[in-house]
Amino acid sequence: MSEESEYNGYDTTIVYDYKQYPDKQAGRCDNCGHSNFKSTAKNYKFLRECRNCGMKKSI
Numbered sequence: 091m092s093e094e095s096e097y098n099g100y101d102t103t104i105v106y107d108y109k110q111y112p113d114k115q116a117g118r119c120d121n122c123g124h125s126n127f128k129s130t131a132k133n134y135k136f137l138r139e140c141r142n143c144g145m146k147k148s149i
């Protein structure tokens with residue numbers, strides 16, 4: 091059984107835009123539901139990466 095079955099099918103290799111993909115549950119990852127994020131600022135954009143599944147979203 092794969093761990094990926096817990097996920098909602100988001101592609102973790104691309105960066106999602108928060109405006110197009112607002113959080114289904116505020117502060118939680120849309121892909122896996124975890125609330126543990128790593129945040130980085132890049133090119134004046136704020137990038138939030140899930141520590142569990144690696145889904146990225148620009149805020």
Ligand SMILES: [Zn+2]
Pocket residue numbers: 119120121122123124140141142143144145
């Ligand atoms: Zn996640």
